Amino acid sequence: MASIRFTVNGKANDVDTEPERPLLEVLREDMGLTGTKYGCGEGQCGACTVLLDGRPVLSCITPARAAQDHKIVTIEGLAQNGALHPVQQAFLDEGAVQCGYCTPGMILQTVALLQAHPKPTDAQVVEGLNGNLCRCADYHRIQAAVRRAAESTGKRG
Amino acid sequence: MSTHTPRPEEPEPEGYESPKRVERGFALNRREFFEMAGAGLVIVATAPLSEAQRGAGAGTLETRLHVGEDGFITILSGKVEEGQGALTELAMAAAEELRAPIERVRMVMGDTDQTPNDGGTAGSSTTPRTVPQVRMAAAAARGLLLAAAGRQFGVDAGRLEVRNGAVQYAGKTYGYADLARSSELAAAYKNVLPEGTAVTPAKDWQMLGKPQVRLDARDLVTGSHRFPSDVVRPGMLYGRVLRPPSYGATLDGVDLSAAEKMPGVKAVRDGSFVGCAAPTTFAARKAVEAISATAQWKTVEQPSSDILFEYLKQHASQQGRPQAPGRGSVEKGLAEARRRLKATYRVPYVQHAPMEPRAAVAEWQEGRLTVWTGTSNPANVRQSLAEAFGVAAERVRVLVPHFGGGFGGKHTGEAALEAARLAKEAGRPVAMQWTRAEEFMWAYFRPAALIEVEAGLDANNSISAWDFTNYNSGSAALDTPYRIPNTRVRFIASDSPLRQSSYRVLAATANNFAREAFTDELAGAAGKDPLEFRLAHLDNDRIKDVLKAATERFGWRERREKRRSGTGVGLACGTEKNSVVAACCEVEVDPQTGTPRVTEIVQAFECGAILNPANLRSQVEGAIMMGLGPALREEILFDGGRVTNGRFAAYRVPRFRDLPKLDTVLLDRKDLEPAGAGETPIIAIAPAIANAVFDATGKRAHAMPIRAPRG
Numbered sequence: 029m030a031s032i033r034f035t036v037n038g039k040a041n042d043v044d045t046e047p048e049r050p051l052l053e054v055l056r057e058d059m060g061l062t063g064t065k066y067g068c069g070e071g072q073c074g075a076c077t078v079l080l081d082g083r084p085v086l087s088c089i090t091p092a093r094a095a096q097d098h099k100i101v102t103i104e105g106l107a108q109n110g111a112l113h114p115v116q117q118a119f120l121d122e123g124a125v126q127c128g129y130c131t132p133g134m135i136l137q138t139v140a141l142l143q144a145h146p147k148p149t150d151a152q153v154v155e156g157l158n159g160n161l162c163r164c165a166d167y168h169r170i171q172a173a174v175r176r177a178a179e180s181t182g183k184r185g
Numbered sequence: 186m187s188t189h190t191p192r193p194e195e196p197e198p199e200g201y202e203s204p205k206r207v208e209r210g211f212a213l214n215r216r217e218f219f220e221m222a223g224a225g226l227v228i229v230a231t232a233p234l235s236e237a238q239r240g241a242g243a244g245t246l247e248t249r250l251h252v253g254e255d256g257f258i259t260i261l262s263g264k265v266e267e268g269q270g271a272l273t274e275l276a277m278a279a280a281e282e283l284r285a286p287i288e289r290v291r292m293v294m295g296d297t298d299q300t301p302n303d304g305g306t307a308g309s310s311t312t313p314r315t316v317p318q319v320r321m322a323a324a325a326a327r328g329l330l331l332a333a334a335g336r337q338f339g340v341d342a343g344r345l346e347v348r349n350g351a352v353q354y355a356g357k358t359y360g361y362a363d364l365a366r367s368s369e370l371a372a373a374y375k376n377v378l379p380e381g382t383a384v385t386p387a388k389d390w391q392m393l394g395k396p397q398v399r400l401d402a403r404d405l406v407t408g409s410h411r412f413p414s415d416v417v418r419p420g421m422l423y424g425r426v427l428r429p430p431s432y433g434a435t436l437d438g439v440d441l442s443a444a445e446k447m448p449g450v451k452a453v454r455d456g457s458f459v460g461c462a463a464p465t466t467f468a469a470r471k472a473v474e475a476i477s478a479t480a481q482w483k484t485v486e487q488p489s490s491d492i493l494f495e496y497l498k499q500h501a502s503q504q505g506r507p508q509a510p511g512r513g514s515v516e517k518g519l520a521e522a523r524r525r526l527k528a529t530y531r532v533p534y535v536q537h538a539p540m541e542p543r544a545a546v547a548e549w550q551e552g553r554l555t556v557w558t559g560t561s562n563p564a565n566v567r568q569s570l571a572e573a574f575g576v577a578a579e580r581v582r583v584l585v586p587h588f589g590g591g592f593g594g595k596h597t598g599e600a601a602l603e604a605a606r607l608a609k610e611a612g613r614p615v616a617m618q619w620t621r622a623e624e625f626m627w628a629y630f631r632p633a634a635l636i637e638v639e640a641g642l643d644a645n646n647s648i649s650a651w652d653f654t655n656y657n658s659g660s661a662a663l664d665t666p667y668r669i670p671n672t673r674v675r676f677i678a679s680d681s682p683l684r685q686s687s688y689r690v691l692a693a694t695a696n697n698f699a700r701e702a703f704t705d706e707l708a709g710a711a712g713k714d715p716l717e718f719r720l721a722h723l724d725n726d727r728i729k730d731v732l733k734a735a736t737e738r739f740g741w742r743e744r745r746e747k748r749r750s751g752t753g754v755g756l757a758c759g760t761e762k763n764s765v766v767a768a769c770c771e772v773e774v775d776p777q778t779g780t781p782r783v784t785e786i787v788q789a790f791e792c793g794a795i796l797n798p799a800n801l802r803s804q805v806e807g808a809i810m811m812g813l814g815p816a817l818r819e820e821i822l823f824d825g826g827r828v829t830n831g832r833f834a835a836y837r838v839p840r841f842r843d844l845p846k847l848d849t850v851l852l853d854r855k856d857l858e859p860a861g862a863g864e865t866p867i868i869a870i871a872p873a874i875a876n877a878v879f880d881a882t883g884k885r886a887h888a889m890p891i892r893a894p895r896g
Contacts, residue, residue, distance in 0.1 A: 049467045057423065057465050062415035063408020065589075067540055068621040072833035075540055103408030116406040123398045123799050126807055127268025128405030129412060129540040129589030158841045161833065163540045163590050164268050165810030167844045169803055 034095040037105025047093035063103035074160030077133035084140040103132035118177035126164030247374035249322035256362035263303035265295035266587040270800035281392040282323035285350030295585030305562040309762040309861020321382040334359035387794040387855040396799035413559040414544035418614035424607040425469040427459035431826025433485040440479035444472035451611040462611040487826035500680035509664035518650025518671025522641025530699035531888040532634040534821040541589025542624040547604035548614040558601040559588030566598030593687035625831030631688035634658030634695035646711035659692030662761040667722035690864035701757035701872030731767040734789035739769035753881025757872035763860040764792035768869035772877040779893035789850040793857035805866040812870035
């Protein structure tokens with residue numbers, strides 16, 4: 029066991045846990061942040077995506093110790109005071125959810141994509157989200173949601 | 186007679202919808218059983234089920250609808266939400282008939298203590314069967330509101346109307362909250378809803394037929410929705426189960442002591458069931474790994490995927506399965522044909538691989554069992570839990586939160602049984618979530634298909650004989666929609682090496698793949714354009730309409746004439762579940778590997794009067810994209826009783842890179858009853874691709890995943 033200190037959604041935490049334990053399980057089981065999902069356990073589906081210092085990481089293959097002294101953002105940390113993040117709003121407005129289990133990972137990956145490419149080309153959207161699986165295969169709607177999000181953040185910025 | 190895995194369940198007719206039993210590995214000991222039997226708990230003795238509880242009729246109003254004093258109307262349905270949009274569709278149906286805003290409608294679904302048994306959420310049945318029941322109940326409630334308002338205002342109810350959830354008359358308002366406080370409502374709850382209660386015709390719809398964003402979408406984008414795998418109960422432990430190394434392996438010996446010494450771990454062995462519950466998933470995993478190192482297994486020989494199709498043919502039975510009626514004499518038709526063609530099609534096993542693996546939380550309290558789980562069949566899962574633990578079904582409650590995808594793969598309750606067994610031992614609630622590897626190997630598969638087809642063309646280049654046999658995969662969409670005087674269509678069951686059951690639209694995908702690919706081959710032999718050849722053999726105007734809609738949008742005729750080198754175009758159509766579909770696509774084929782890449786798909790779909798066009802588009806687009814997987818890459822490989830490619834890294838489901846230019850045409854037939862739409866839009870994709878591959882290469886593909894044959 030080790031004590032690991034990291035920030036989650038703006039709040040500092042000290043967690044006593046096995047340092048090799050997946051960050052995903054610490055977030056879900058110790059901190060009650062169940063918005064981050066288990067999908068494959070091998071970094072192949074993106075359902076467990078969280079932001080670590082603003083970069084997307086796959087929390088199912090990230091050991092808890094790797095979070096030490098870093099800032100983590102999960103899906104629960106995106107909306108501010110009840111106002112949806114523009115990417116969340118775009119997914120909602122576009123109806124880009126079916127079962128919704130991939131949605132948190134998909135949204136966080138999109139947030140990171142739009143930070144790197146505020147006006148992404150179609151090819152950049154495909155490459156940026158190719159690691160995130162949706163078995164409802166709602167890719168066409170999600171692509172539209174990403175475009176909508178890019179437009180709305182472009183207007184704001 | 187077979188030497189391989191005994192199948193854990195009896196497949197049912199019609200493509201093995203709703204498997205009955207799950208192998209649970211454990212059994213209660215006799216003492217435990219008789220203690221319970223002595224207490225009378227195994228005897229089910231309750232009031233007779235209402236018609237709605239049996240899923241047979243409209244039932245009483247109270248089984249379906251409650252009016253609250255806050256003016257909210259709660260709709261009850263045993264159907265579940267798994268991403269297909271049933272929750273929103275049912276709420277829209279209720280709001281339409283109540284003449285109330287949809288925000289006033291609350292949905293309670295998939296809770297065996299509260300909701301009527303509407304049958305499994307399967308077979309595209311929610312739209313044609315449950316939506317009408319909800320509409321009738323809501324229309325009846327509106328009738329009650331009008332009558333009560335009429336009495337209140339002292340006017341004939343026929344002169345009143347409900348708008349925005351209330352009746353207004355002479356400056357006074359009477360709404361559903363007032364109705365809830367009235368004495369008439371309680372009595373009316375007991376009324377059986379008359380069959381044929383008048384509902385609003387499609388042409389007058391205000392709410393239905395217009396795009397409605399899913400009511401649960403906000404909770405999904407914020408991550409606040411609790412899927413079955415997110416349910417947390419006080420004092421809950423996390424479970425893991427020891428799996429056999431291969432199908433059919435039996436446990437000879439195992440030592441639990443290492444796991445039992447770990448802090449907070451509860452280890453269980455009951456028959457062949459071995460599992461652990463621990464304070465974290467990490468600890469449960471370590472405990473099962475420690476046990477696994479001591480386990481001794483007896484394995485049995487198993488067939489491999491290399492010999493799958495020979496195996497299915499060799500183990501075919503001739504016993505009774507539903508067969509579509511034949512026409513004329515296929516022997517005579519073939520004998521008299523000017524030209525005969527035959528082909529064999531192969532479709533391997535595939536896995537549903539929903540994003541949320543099987544999950545459940547089980548909690549025992551004073552002999553009662555409560556389970557939260559992701560299943561399309563809460564009533565059946567309750568029954569299997571009751572049988573497994575020797576308790577009356579009334580003491581078991583199954584709740585199904587909106588879960589992360591099923592596609593026909595979650596009719597059973599494996600995780601529920603395992604969680605309940607561990608929770609019983611631990612004396613605390615236990616959460617179980619299968620790993621992806623478990624999901625790939627131990628969830629049931631879509632049946633593999635071997636399909637043999639032979640046909641004859643007459644002197645007019647029309648199809649005169651059609652002999653079609655599906656081995657193993659099922660009878661859905663078995664018959665041909667084409668006008669052919671002599672036909673024989675057969676489904677012959679086989680002894681499946683893998684545990685198989687439902688998958689989105691069952692065997693219709695395999696049957697339509699073989700039929701539409703072979704029909705294209707016949708068109709080629711007849712020297713006809715694939716579109717003209719199909720239209721010339723079709724009587725079904727609905728199929729003709731979607732064929733025309735898809736080909737017009739795609740530009741079929743022009744693109745057949747001037748296609749780019751290395752590319753090809755193909756089309757296919759089909760019908761199932763009272764809906765019709767046609768797809769056109771363009772592919773590029775890699776000249777080295779013969780692998781197609783799909784660059785464009787246009788699909789037209791018609792399912793009667795459209796209830797929610799926004800959700801319908803999502804279902805159609807999703808089905809198209811999901812269908813690309815088995816068409817292009819997905820194939821379960823197995824050897825030595827193990828799945829050898831059971832990881833997303835090896836079993837390549839569709840990703841963003843597979844997204845082609847995609848266009849859908851949704852035909853709205855307000856004159857037809859709404860039909861379900863979650864399944865049929867998948868059936869035209871694979872054959873359209875196979876036909877496009879022929880167009881590009883001049884070679885016919887006869888198997889999924891589709892490749893242009895070499896040489």
